Amino acid sequence: MSEFRRIAVLGAGNIGSALIGGILKGGVTDRKHLTATVRTPERAREVSQKYGIAVTAGGNREAAAQADVVILSVKPPTLPRVVEEIRDVLRGDQVLISVAAAVPIVLIEKLIGRRIAVFRAMPNIPVVVDEGATALAANSVAGPSHRKLVEGIFRAVGVVCFVEEDMLHAVTALSxxxxxxxxxxxxxxxxxxxxxxxxxxxxxxxxxxxxxxxxxxxxxxxxxxxxxxxxxxxxxxxxxxxxxxxxxxxxxxxxxxxIETATNHSRKLSQSLVERFGAT
Ligand SMILES: NC(=O)c1ccc[n+]([C@@H]2O[C@H](COP(=O)([O-])OP(=O)(O)OC[C@H]3O[C@@H](n4cnc5c(N)ncnc54)[C@H](OP(=O)(O)O)[C@@H]3O)[C@@H](O)[C@H]2O)c1
Missing domain, CATH: 1.10.3730.10 (ProC C-terminal domain-like)
Known part of the structure; x- marks a missing residue:
């Protein structure tokens, strides 16, 4: 069996493609074990050529089904739709990482509808030059080996710290x-x-x-x-x-x-998402 984890990046935009670059550079996995999805065929070609990995326009289900680690890097309003798309193929032994701002773990868990290790990451745009600042929070399913794995992914593109999930509002506002x-x-x-x-x-x-x-x-x-x-x-x-x-x-x-205003705004956005999708 390969020593490499299979990683799928769903939404290889600014942040997602920077993570792909970091994952490859940092040796977290190799090109064969890394796939990505985007919305448009043009972007799929661009990302595929740049990193030498398989990238599809759509195809979230297939990519998620084959992965050990699924990274959700689409915009927050798109995230519920993508999770709906992949929920049937997710397994309990996978790790799900969301970088979407303001989308709480409780909502992701509700959309998935089963127990799985879920991480929220709040990176920032200097991840594209490997100088990002990322804070991570996780649900109670995530164990030390999951934390090490996820930390390794974000460490490849900058500095990493763990916080309680509620602190991600302040992190969003600051970094x-x-x-x-x-x-x-x-x-x-x-x-x-x-x-x-x-x-x-x-x-x-x-x-x-x-x-x-x-x-x-x-x-x-x-x-x-x-x-x-x-x-x-x-x-x-x-x-x-x-x-x-x-x-x-x-x-x-x-x-x-x-930073105070942005923290409160992040909290409000998150709350309105929870109310809209009915997670408690
Ligand atoms: N940018 C930041 O500074 C920053 C910081 C922290 C967190 N975040 C979070 O990171 C996430 C991504 O932000 P970003 O700046 O990287 O956005 P982005 O550049 O717009 O990337 C989003 C990507 O998602 C793809 N996409 C859209 N719908 C899709 C679908 N149904 N299936 C698969 N892929 C789909 C888009 O494809 P196309 O290119 O083909 O349209 C695009 O490549 C957001 O949730 C944001 O909250 C961003």
Whole structure:
């Protein structure tokens, strides 16, 4: 018997195809044991050519039936339909992973209608460059070997942590949506550079590298960002004059409020899905 697990990625879009790349690069399984589905034949050809795996337009049932691990990577409104499609072919020895935002495990379990290890993953878009931040939650069927397997899949595309499922709302607000906030920061820093006469090219390179380098310093030194920030400040200098402006406009309060609002919004979305599909 092959040592490789058979993995099916249903919905090889942005996140799904990044996972395919990570699974292959990380040696989680090989090309023969990895399949994917999408909606359109054009996308199926594209993904198949890029990764050298079998990809079908539709065919979720067949892909799920042959897999040990099924990854659901379709958009949240599509997920109930795809689960309905595959529920008859799912087996108790399989592992199901959903990356769909706001779709709770209780709803997935209800749609499946049987006991099976179910994981919810909240990755973020830097998984496409193997620098993702993923939080995982699981149901009570999932055991240590399942957790190790699922962690291995997401570790291949970045960092991974386990949380209680209810915390996935906060995770969605912080790291799931977080790249969008940081892109706004980069965009604004570029605009500031342009306003002060830097070229597009120079402003972009300096802004992107500043964010990358600052994050790397937090990770590698494990020093609190407030202390690192203090190290950049010279009394009466340039940085403190900029920080005064940022404080005047409430940068930190804005980000805290943004994460609070997004967490509450995620919780509401989830609740409305549960009400719509009747899971309790
Ligand atoms: N993007 C993010 O930053 C992010 C972060 C965290 C979690 N998520 C979650 O990840 C999931 C996927 O998001 P995404 O950004 O990767 O979306 P996406 O790029 O739109 O990918 C969705 C994929 O699903 C395919 N699809 C649609 N209907 C299908 C069906 N019936 N059967 C099989 N495949 C089908 C689409 O195929 P076609 O290409 O042929 O239309 C597309 O490739 C979502 O549930 C989202 O909540 C996303």
């Amino acid at each position: 799931g949506s977080g790249p969008a906030y940081i892109y706004m920061v980069i965009e604004a820093m570029i605009a500031g550079g342009l306003k002060m006469g830097l070229s597009h090219e120079v402003a972009t390179r300096l802004a992107e590298q500043t964010v990358l380098g600052a994050a790397k310093l937090v990770r590698e030194t494990m020093v609190h960002p407030a202390i690192l920030k203090d190290q950049v400040i010279t009394p009466g200098g340039v940085t403190i004059s900029a920080i005064h402006e940022l404080e005047r406009h409430g940068l930190r309060a804005m980000l805290i409020s943004a």
